[in-house]
Amino acid sequence: MKNAAKIIAAAALLVGASAGFAQNGGASVPQNVLQLSAAGTVETQQDLLVVTLAATREAPDAAAVQTQLKQALDAALAEARRQAQPQQMDVRTGAFSLYPRHGKDGKIAGWQGRAELVLEGRDFPRITGTAGKVQSMAISQIAFDLSREARAKAETEAQSQAIEAFKARATELARGFGFGGYTLREVAVNSNEMFPGPRPRMMAMKAEAASFADAPVPVEAGKAQVVVTVSGSVQLR
Numbered sequence: 001m002k003n004a005a006k007i008i009a010a011a012a013l014l015v016g017a018s019a020g021f022a023q024n025g026g027a028s029v030p031q032n033v034l035q036l037s038a039a040g041t042v043e044t045q046q047d048l049l050v051v052t053l054a055a056t057r058e059a060p061d062a063a064a065v066q067t068q069l070k071q072a073l074d075a076a077l078a079e080a081r082r083q084a085q086p087q088q089m090d091v092r093t094g095a096f097s098l099y100p101r102h103g104k105d106g107k108i109a110g111w112q113g114r115a116e117l118v119l120e121g122r123d124f125p126r127i128t129g130t131a132g133k134v135q136s137m138a139i140s141q142i143a144f145d146l147s148r149e150a151r152a153k154a155e156t157e158a159q160s161q162a163i164e165a166f167k168a169r170a171t172e173l174a175r176g177f178g179f180g181g182y183t184l185r186e187v188a189v190n191s192n193e194m195f196p197g198p199r200p201r202m203m204a205m206k207a208e209a210a211s212f213a214d215a216p217v218p219v220e221a222g223k224a225q226v227v228v229t230v231s232g233s234v235q236l237r
Contacts, residue, residue: 037231040161054140088123154226187232
């Protein structure tokens, strides 16, 4: 009986606490809260060129393919490093892959491999000229991007635009609903990069590198749009 009484008392205490919690929760339901968002967009010239050079080799055994790729990569690195300059043209190795080639019977008939070298920077003539001088690798891909500094500057401008647009929209909506103003409750800021119209050139060059030895590869950067979105809620008052 004593145990039963304790259980009943505990249950009554729990019900009382739940009821009190429900009453408090009902009193805290927010009213006159408005959800909205605004965006700021800045279009800026892409100032970073990324040229990927690649070499592919195949042989009966994996060691031979690896040796040939290493020789091609070493030769390309030696040529590229002579022209390298921080931020103007940085040189780094890219992907290095080695995989078997199977015959009709399913057995390994040979090996194939691919090595990449990436030239990246702001000095377009230096990069394309160097790419044309590399004899052991062909141009695989040309792409454009924004440098860290250019992206940060564009994001700062777009963010200011988005914040001002958010504030103006919140004021306009508050007055439209018959309120004198608002206070900010919560806010989130997000940014992303977009490409207006056709995406700037990112193409595969199937010609051999030797064909570009006498002249730099012609390139032309496009523009990118940096978009910052401010979204959140305000308390109308």
